[in-house]
Amino acid sequence: MTDETMSIREMCDAFDVTPRTLRFYESKELLFPRRVGQKRLFTKRDRARLKLILRGKRFGFSLEEIRQLLDLYDKGDQQLTQLTETYGLAEKRLSDLVQQRDELNEAIEELRDQINWGEKMIASIRQQKKAAE
Numbered sequence: 001m002t003d004e005t006m007s008i009r010e011m012c013d014a015f016d017v018t019p020r021t022l023r024f025y026e027s028k029e030l031l032f033p034r035r036v037g038q039k040r041l042f043t044k045r046d047r048a049r050l051k052l053i054l055r056g057k058r059f060g061f062s063l064e065e066i067r068q069l070l071d072l073y074d075k076g077d078q079q080l081t082q083l084t085e086t087y088g089l090a091e092k093r094l095s096d097l098v099q100q101r102d103e104l105n106e107a108i109e110e111l112r113d114q115i116n117w118g119e120k121m122i123a124s125i126r127q128q129k130k131a132a133e
Contacts, residue, residue: 004043004044005034005041005042005043006041006042006046006047007039007040007041007042008022008033008039008040008042010042011042011046011047011050014047015047015050015051015054017050017054022040022042022050025050025053026040028063028067029067030049030053030063030066030067030070031046031049031050031053032046033046049070052066052069052070053066053070056069059090059093060093060096060097061089061093065089068085069082069085069086069089072085
């Protein structure tokens with residue numbers, strides 16, 4: 001391939017994804033590789049979009065949210081709308097993640113307390129059993 005394009009195999013190797021993943025993103029209109037016969041050729045733009053897709057997935061954005069944000073790139077306002085929308089969505093996602101983390105921390109502490117209580121109860125029962133023997 002050329003410096004400008006990459007084959008599906010090169011994309012898979014470069015981004016550690018499967019061909020099925022790339023075809024799925026293409027079917028969801030997230031990527032738009034050029035077709036030459038049966039071959040898919042991915043451009044620099046496709047590579048940039050895939051990088052953003054993978055980052056968005058890692059942060060927990062839905063594919064539809066990612067698609068909508070990517071589509072704002074071509075709005076013609078020097079990406080102001082895209083960046084503004086991404087910023088707002090990222091703030092909301094960060095807030096959700098912080099809340100989930102806090103809830104997990106609380107659940108972890110409650111579980112630790114229950115485990116400590118259980119250890120004490122087991123030790124007490126064993127001690128009573130030993131004393132009765």
